[in-house]
Amino acid sequence: MQHFFTRFSSECIQKIVLLLLCILVGVKSQAQNLIVNGNFSNGNANFTSEYTYTTQATNGTNYSQGLGPEGRYTVGTNPKYYHQDFCALTTEGVRSPISGGNMLIGNGYNGSSKKLWTQTVALQANTNYKLTFYAMSLAGANTLLFGLYGNCTRLGQDIDVGNTCTWTLYTMTFNSGVLTSLELSLRNISVNASGNDIAVDDIILVKDNPATNYATISDDFIWQGYTTDWTNADNWGSCTVPTCSDDVVIPAGLTNYPILASNATGAVKSITIQSGAKVTLNSGSELQVCGDLLNSGTLTTNSTATITMMGTT
Structure with a gap:
């Protein structure tokens, strides 16, 4: 009889320990979510909106x-x-x-x-x-x-x-x-x-813990191609238009590529035009480059358009 209760107690303890581990793992999993109120159970709280x-x-x-x-x-x-x-x-x-x-x-x-x-x-x-x-x-x-x-x-x-x-x-x-x-x-x-x-x-x-690292988020200004307008902030990710302090990347594979309108001025720190991408400067426009210009694609300058190398890195 004593052997039975000893065995019974041991099995119960194992099950209780396993149950506690499952509960702890579940709590840990929930605690890992870095988004606050991501299921909106708290209503209109813990986030902002421009709407x-x-x-x-x-x-x-x-x-x-x-x-x-x-x-x-x-x-x-x-x-x-x-x-x-x-x-x-x-x-x-x-x-x-x-x-x-x-x-x-x-x-x-x-x-x-x-x-x-x-x-x-x-x-x-x-x-x-x-x-x-x-x-x-x-x-x-x-x-x-x-x-x-x-x-x-x-x-x-x-x-x-x-x-x-x-x-x-x-x-x-x-x-x-x-x-x-x-x-x-x-x-x-x-x-x-x-x-x-x-x-x-x-x-x-x-x-997350993948087999290989995911792609790194960049703070570079990467052209999105919402329209062709260089001066439309939406095309740069809805933040702002790049300035002499900002590195710019024009990627391949898009439908709309940047056009700097006639008599407009644009500025970048460095600009990288990838193979298959393009940038167009219309008549009278000026692109000020304060760092490097790396062109593996197509850069078209129409009459009286200028590229000014500002000499700042």
């Missing part, structure tokens, strides 16, 4: 035009409460696959690229990170087109959900490099007034 906030509706109340006109957002459980053309997510089963409940709901701005959601997170230098979130297109007139940015750099694939009222999981990875702080922002790329409306939920940022 205009609409007060959260009481469940069952129909505010059919609560997010009109474009450029407004809210945090709520059912997009249909805020716009008559948005998806009706009336039950937990059709809300986010992870948390359900609240989500970020935005009516895409139709004037320029604006930040729908922004949060600054502390990082460890030279560390790999993985960012995941769910997104949904809320109206089908046009394909949803948003981008996720780290500082001024667009991360991973664009958020271009084609199917309306269906959640899509997005995963983006990066290495922090020298950065110890990073502004993450979700911005509209398209400026279509119809469609381009979004729901977002369960934003999670964790350290």
Whole structure:
């Protein structure tokens, strides 16, 4: 009998220890998320937005035009409460696959690229990170087109959900490099007034340990090609137009390449034009280069356009 109870106690202890380990691992896993209120359970808190906030509706109340006109957002459980053309997510089963409940709901701005959601997170230098979130297109007139940015750099694939009222999981990875702080922002790329409306939920940022390091986030000004206008800040990541203090990269593989308009002035510290990329300077324009000019692509200077090497490195 004593042997039985000794054996029974030992087995119970093993199971209890295993259960505690599982609980601890689960708690540790949850604690690793560096995004605060990424599931929006705390409502409109812990993030900023360049969109205009609409007060959260009481469940069952129909505010059919609560997010009109474009450029407004809210945090709520059912997009249909805020716009008559948005998806009706009336039950937990059709809300986010992870948390359900609240989500970020935005009516895409139709004037320029604006930040729908922004949060600054502390990082460890030279560390790999993985960012995941769910997104949904809320109206089908046009394909949803948003981008996720780290500082001024667009991360991973664009958020271009084609199917309306269906959640899509997005995963983006990066290495922090020298950065110890990073502004993450979700911005509209398209400026279509119809469609381009979004729901977002369960934003999670964790350290990762891949077999090889992820690509490092750069603070260089990397041309995005939203339009061809050099002086449009959206083309540089919605931060600002480069100056004599900023290194610039013009990458290959884009549709729109920078054109410096007639009689306009642009400035860079250094500029790298990759093979297959191009830059055009229209008549009377001036590009001031305060560092190096590295051209492996095409640099076109029309009549009376000038490139001034400023002699500053």
